[in-house]
Amino acid sequence: MSRVSEESGTAAKETTTERIPAALRREQILAAASRVFGERGYSGATTDQVAQAAGISQPYVVRMFGTKENLFLEVVARALDKLITTFRVVLAEPQPAGDDDADSLVARLGAAYVDLIEDRGILLSLMQAFITGHDPVIGAKAREGFLQIYRMLRDEAGFPPEIIRDFLANGMLFNTLLAIRLPDIFEDDEAAEELMRCAFRGKLDVVLDATGSHASHAMSAPTGTAGTHS
Amino acid sequence: MSRVSEESGTAAKETTTERIPAALRREQILAAASRVFGERGYSGATTDQVAQAAGISQPYVVRMFGTKENLFLEVVARALDKLITTFRVVLAEPQPAGDDDADSLVARLGAAYVDLIEDRGILLSLMQAFITGHDPVIGAKAREGFLQIYRMLRDEAGFPPEIIRDFLANGMLFNTLLAIRLPDIFEDDEAAEELMRCAFRGKLDVVLDATGSHASHAMSAPTGTAGTHS
DNA sequence: GTCTATAGCATGATAGAC
DNA sequence: GTCTATCATGCTATAGAC
Numbered sequence: 484m485s486r487v488s489e490e491s492g493t494a495a496k497e498t499t500t501e502r503i504p505a506a507l508r509r510e511q512i513l514a515a516a517s518r519v520f521g522e523r524g525y526s527g528a529t530t531d532q533v534a535q536a537a538g539i540s541q542p543y544v545v546r547m548f549g550t551k552e553n554l555f556l557e558v559v560a561r562a563l564d565k566l567i568t569t570f571r572v573v574l575a576e577p578q579p580a581g582d583d584d585a586d587s588l589v590a591r592l593g594a595a596y597v598d599l600i601e602d603r604g605i606l607l608s609l610m611q612a613f614i615t616g617h618d619p620v621i622g623a624k625a626r627e628g629f630l631q632i633y634r635m636l637r638d639e640a641g642f643p644p645e646i647i648r649d650f651l652a653n654g655m656l657f658n659t660l661l662a663i664r665l666p667d668i669f670e671d672d673e674a675a676e677e678l679m680r681c682a683f684r685g686k687l688d689v690v691l692d693a694t695g696s697h698a699s700h701a702m703s704a705p706t707g708t709a710g711t712h713s
Numbered sequence: 714m715s716r717v718s719e720e721s722g723t724a725a726k727e728t729t730t731e732r733i734p735a736a737l738r739r740e741q742i743l744a745a746a747s748r749v750f751g752e753r754g755y756s757g758a759t760t761d762q763v764a765q766a767a768g769i770s771q772p773y774v775v776r777m778f779g780t781k782e783n784l785f786l787e788v789v790a791r792a793l794d795k796l797i798t799t800f801r802v803v804l805a806e807p808q809p810a811g812d813d814d815a816d817s818l819v820a821r822l823g824a825a826y827v828d829l830i831e832d833r834g835i836l837l838s839l840m841q842a843f844i845t846g847h848d849p850v851i852g853a854k855a856r857e858g859f860l861q862i863y864r865m866l867r868d869e870a871g872f873p874p875e876i877i878r879d880f881l882a883n884g885m886l887f888n889t890l891l892a893i894r895l896p897d898i899f900e901d902d903e904a905a906e907e908l909m910r911c912a913f914r915g916k917l918d919v920v921l922d923a924t925g926s927h928a929s930h931a932m933s934a935p936t937g938t939a940g941t942h943s
Numbered sequence: 944g945t946c947t948a949t950a951g952c953a954t955g956a957t958a959g960a961c
Numbered sequence: 962g963t964c965t966a967t968c969a970t971g972c973t974a975t976a977g978a979c
Contacts, residue, residue, distance in 0.1 A: 502962055522847045526757035529954060540964055545956055614844050616893040617752045626893045630904045637904070644911035652882035655889045663846040663856045674860045674867070681874035732944055759972065770946055775974055 505547075512537045512544055516558050517604030524611045525555050525621060556624060559612045562605045563628045567635060569595050574640055585642060589650055592640070596654060597686045600693045603661065610658040656682060666694040735777075742767045742774055746788045747834030754841045755785050755851060786854060789842040792835045793858045797865060799825050804870055815872060819880055822870070826884055827916045830923045833891065840888040886912060896924040 503511075515537035519528045530551050534541040548554040573595045579587065599605050613629065616622040636647045660666075660682060668675050669691060683690050691697070733741075745767035749758045760781050764771040778784040803825045809817065829835050843859065846852040866877045890896075890912060898905050899921060913920050921927070 500963075505962070508962080524754060524756060524844060526754060527845070530956090531954075541954090542956075542958095542965085543963055546963085549956095551955065610844065610889075613889050614754060614840065614892050615757070622894060626895065626898060626905075629889075629893055629895075630902060630908070633908050634904050637907075644907055648886065648908070648911050649879070649882070652879070652886035655885035656878065656882035659840075659843050659859075659885045662844050663859055664852065665856065665859075668856060672860060674864050675856075677867075677874055678860075678863050678878070681878050730945070735944070738944080760974090761972075771972090772947085772974075772976095773945055776945085779974095781973065 508537075508539070509547060512539070512547055512554070513558060513561060514604070516544075516554050517562065517602070517608050520555055520558055520611055521604040521607030525552075525615050525618070530554070552620065555612075555621065558604075558608050559621075559624060559628070562608045562612075563631065565602075565605055566596075566599065566609070566632065569599060570632075570635060571639070585646060588640060589642070589646060592636075592650065593653065594686065597657065597683065597689060600661065600690055603693065606658050606661060610655075610662060653682075661694070664694075666691055666696040669696055738767075738769070739777060742769070742777055742784070743788060743791060744834070746774075746784050747792065747832070747838050750785055750788055750841055751834040751837030755782075755845050755848070760784070782850065785842075785851065788834075788838050789851075789854060789858065792838045792842075793861065795832075795835050796826075796829065796839070796862065799829060800862075800865060801869070815876060818870060819872070819876060822866075822880065823883065824916065827887065827913065827919060830891065830920055833923065836888050836891060840885075840892060883912075891924070894924075896921055896926040899926055 512533065516528075516533045519533045519536055522528070523532070530544050531541040533554070534544045537544065544554070545551070548557065570592055573591050574588075576591070581587075609628070612621060612625040616625050633647060633651070636642050636650065637644070642650070660679070665675055665679055669679055670676060679690075680687055742763065746758075746763045749763045749766055752758070753762070760774045761771040763784070764774045767774070774784065775781070778787065800822055803821050804818075806821070811817075839858070842851060842855040846855050863877060863881070866872050866880065867874070872880070890909070895905055895909055899909055900906060909920075910917055
């Protein structure tokens with residue numbers, strides 16, 4: 484498989500030098516930055532890599548956001564916002580008639596979380612921010628963001644601490660599995676496959692799909708059993 | 714050369730220019746590197762920061778390990794080894810007469826994991842390696858290491874996938890909370906405190922102690938409000 | 944065994960043209 | 962709105978002295 488020039492929505496380098504409204508370009512840069520930072524982390528990513536991913540020049544990236552740090556902070560803020568918003572949507576949905584206990588809600592939130600993988604940058608950028616907790620500026624935002632999620636699950640979803648802990652724990656495991664790219668060695672390693680089937684529950688296909696790992700693996704339990712443990 | 718000041722055990726800059734056996738110096742460098750890489754990550758850390766933490770010159774660090782990458786890989790390999798060894802010790806211990814089911818074993822492994830925080834570098838370096846999964850070399854080792862842990866819990870401890878998943882999930886949450894330095898804002902934020910009490914269970918004091926967060930907080934209420942699930 | 948000096952490249956950011 | 966050129970810094974790695 485040779486990847487030749489042209490970009491296709493999700494991840495590639497642009498080539499045109501069109502004049503585009505600043506607001507739009509800004510979005511393009513943020514989207515590219517989300518992917519790059521998600522992959523390489525704050526220190527590991529360069530403004531030039533972001534620029535290339537967005538199809539513009541490096542100085543323009545800096546010009547738009549002032550500093551690399553600002554760009555990262557904006558990426559993280561967006562990711563957090565998207566996550567919070569996604570959860571709120573689920574919380575606003577009417578409880579499915581059958582079992583409307585906390586367990587069911589946790590399951591739906593979990594499923595929504597997994598679906599966020601559609602844009603890998605969101606989950607990974609957040610994770611990268613958490614891991615950069617030592618940084619005075621980024622670290623502060625990371626802590627704040629993590630606690631914001633915690634409070635939301637407690638105050639808006641009404642979960643008790645233990646439920647939240649388990650939910651967050653599964654989220655962190657999910658992020659980590661994505662980071663080490665476990666989906667990439669699916670099938671090459673029996674342990675990897677077993678762990679993934681178990682960790683991603685009925686969402687395995689969605690994950691493999693989103694991560695570009697050989698798509699056809701269909702075997703999803705219809706309604707997906709993306710719940711939190713038994 | 715007149716460098717003054719003094720170092721003190723765990724985390725400080727050495728100052729003496731003594732001639733020390735290579736093997737020992739190697740250990741000192743690895744210890745320093747473990748801390749530095751654990752904090753800043755592979756890209757974020759510099760060989761000079763490691764050198765200063767170890768109290769020697771930057772070129773000497775490189776001389777000893779060839780490249781920064783080699784040094785990081787060695788740090789990670791050691792961390793993984795320590796973790797595996799720690800778990801094996803627990804598995805070898807005789808089951809406490811009372812309840813010797815899987816739940817009890819999981820609890821003891823979890824406690825042993827938390828105790829590893831004594832050397833923050835171990836847990837954080839591993840986490841940093843996981844998050845660097847995009848790197849061809851480091852990523853490969855990270856995947857391999859993660860799967861090694863999984864296989865051990867499955868083949869040596871005899872746990873079923875779901876138990877392992879939950880165990881690993883809690884481990885990743887623990888690592889993340891350490892990374893964002895939640896222990897540092899313990900008491901400054903009610904949500905942070907609540908989450909920590911719940912996540913660290915009866916080990917809160919051990920954690921606060923190891924992370925240097927105002928030590929005296931003793932209240933490891935055996936089964937108090939921090940409730941340990943079922 | 945350990946240091947000083949330094950080469951050489953990568954990177955973030957600035958200046959200014961178009 | 963976007964680029965080219967470029968400065969300045971920081972960093973890994975090498976050379977070689979003591």
